[in-house]
Amino acid sequence: MIKVIELFAGVGCQREALKRANIEHEAVAISENDKYASRAYELLHGSTNNLGDIREIERLPKADLWTYSFPCTDISLAGKRKGFDKGSGTHSSLLWEVQRLLEVAKKNDELPKYLLMENVKNIVSKKFMPLFQVWLDYLDSLGYKNFYKILNAKDYGIPQNRERCFMISIRDKDAHYEFPKPTPLTKKLAELLENDVDEKYFLSKKLITCFTDMKDRHGLIRGLRFRPKYMNETDYAFAITTHAGYRPTDNYIIVPQATKEGYALAEVGDGVYTNRCPSKRGVVQKSMIPTIKTSVTDIGVVVDDKDELISIRRLTPRECWRLMGWCDEEIDKVINEFSNTQLYKMAGNGIVVELLTCLFEF
Ligand SMILES: C[S@@+](CC[C@H](N)C(=O)[O-])C[C@H]1O[C@@H](n2cnc3c(N)ncnc32)[C@H](O)[C@@H]1O
Incomplete structure (x- = not known):
């Protein structure tokens, strides 16, 4: 049984993927400060220890895996690209809160064995790579071996052209991780439409x-x-x-x-x-x-x-959730509880569950 903490939990795509991959786990805590996402998380996964705003967390409970798909707004090509410099106050700079919490965990000899990051592809662009490298070096200094790659949801069973950067960090210098190989897409967009x-x-x-x-x-x-x-x-x-x-x-x-x-x-x-x-x-x-x-x-x-x-x-909102890898049985738990605006936002913020499942299965 692994103990998991989802930082920037959203609606818990991470947790959904762990369930699908049949990995026995316990969610010891999450951090999510949006009231709609938190409510959706509860409807989908049951009541969970939500510690709220990451900036206010002093110490996390001991866990084996932390996931952190931190806000991409200031890194994404779609935004103003203000970046994620430490202390800049941008949404994306919340990454450094993860560093602060890792420092606390280190002091208490509780560093998690695994870390999972997800963000937009632009994080490894010419503009942002130097700062991303600082992050990689920091994790390296804690004893992690980092494996990162740009993966596209369309290569993992879902008809959405969505490229994202995924990184798995393992606290073992001899660790080895291979990203799952792309598979030909057999599911068509039309099959997921209402x-x-x-x-x-x-x-x-x-x-x-x-x-x-x-x-x-x-x-x-x-x-x-x-x-x-x-x-x-x-x-x-x-x-x-x-x-x-x-x-x-x-x-x-x-x-x-x-x-x-x-x-x-x-x-x-x-x-x-x-x-x-x-x-x-x-x-x-x-x-x-x-x-x-x-x-x-x-x-x-x-x-x-x-x-x-x-x-x-x-x-429609249901179609968006399907295209993020959710099945109707789960979607039914949230679809009538939120406005379309919120449903779209939660879907768009998420990670394609199918793809994450493939990562966990490897
Ligand atoms: C890119 S989304 C991650 C979504 C998630 N991967 C999922 O499965 O739905 C980033 C999330 O961070 C949350 N967030 C933003 N600021 C936060 C803060 N200060 N503390 C905790 N969560 C925050 C947002 O509300 C959003 O749900």
């Missing part, structure tokens, strides 16, 4: 027209000819086409993007970015969803639509 989704999730024609605007191209895009199946540029301009050479029933939405071709084709079951497309690459993700963030207003899924042949809609 049926009969409320109108409110569908993007308006105006919005779709706006981000798919390929004005003045009249079905001819860089030499590739399209036979527009449904296109009336005067009152309804978004380009749903039939791509010549494909089956005549295949309908596509043309989405501009920053590549040589200048566009990508999205069909039913694909995930798409829905803002600032012309400045992005990879705006269409085949049978998978782009990274789920704490709000889902920048991504959508292409679906059949009885009126318009095909359309684009936002993900």
Whole structure:
């Protein structure tokens, strides 16, 4: 039986993965200061010793494993990248609270054998690597051997293009850890979607027209000819086409993007970015969803639509949780307890449970 502490616990994806990996464990404490996440944690895992704000914890109980997926807001490319310098007061600098608690544990001869970190890929970028190296050196000085790698959820069974940096630290200089090998993705995004989704999730024609605007191209895009199946540029301009050479029933939405071709084709079951497309690459993700963030207003899924042949809609909260690896039985425990805003935030903050399970199984 291992004793576990989840710092920055969120909804406890760590704990869920331990359960799935059949690792006997006891959660001796967690630290989570958001009231919604704490409540969701309780609904999912039962009542737990939540020590609250990490800054106020003096000493942690003895444990074998600490997990710390500390806030990524100031490291992520999506944010202002203020960084995680010690004493900077940024959310991401809460990492150094883990250092403070490790120092206390060291003094009491209670350093955990294992540590698990998760954060955005950008933590190992040119900008942040020097500081991350300081962290690695610090752990090394405590006797840990660190193994870190960027892993993508789509390589571990879930149709979400989500790259994250994972690090396992083992307090044994001869330790060895090998990250699980990627596996081909067999589950498609469409398999995780709900049926009969409320109108409110569908993007308006105006919005779709706006981000798919390929004005003045009249079905001819860089030499590739399209036979527009449904296109009336005067009152309804978004380009749903039939791509010549494909089956005549295949309908596509043309989405501009920053590549040589200048566009990508999205069909039913694909995930798409829905803002600032012309400045992005990879705006269409085949049978998978782009990274789920704490709000889902920048991504959508292409679906059949009885009126318009095909359309684009936002993900529902349940779909987001499924795409973070949660099963319906667990989702049912929280889905009616929180606003959509909170449900999206908790999902986007999490770790894909399937991927974590693979890490623990190794
Ligand atoms: C990236 S999320 C981690 C989510 C988690 N891995 C999960 O399984 O859901 C970071 C978490 O740290 C929490 N957090 C932020 N500031 C905190 C603090 N001062 N003390 C404790 N938790 C904090 C946030 O509320 C958020 O849930």
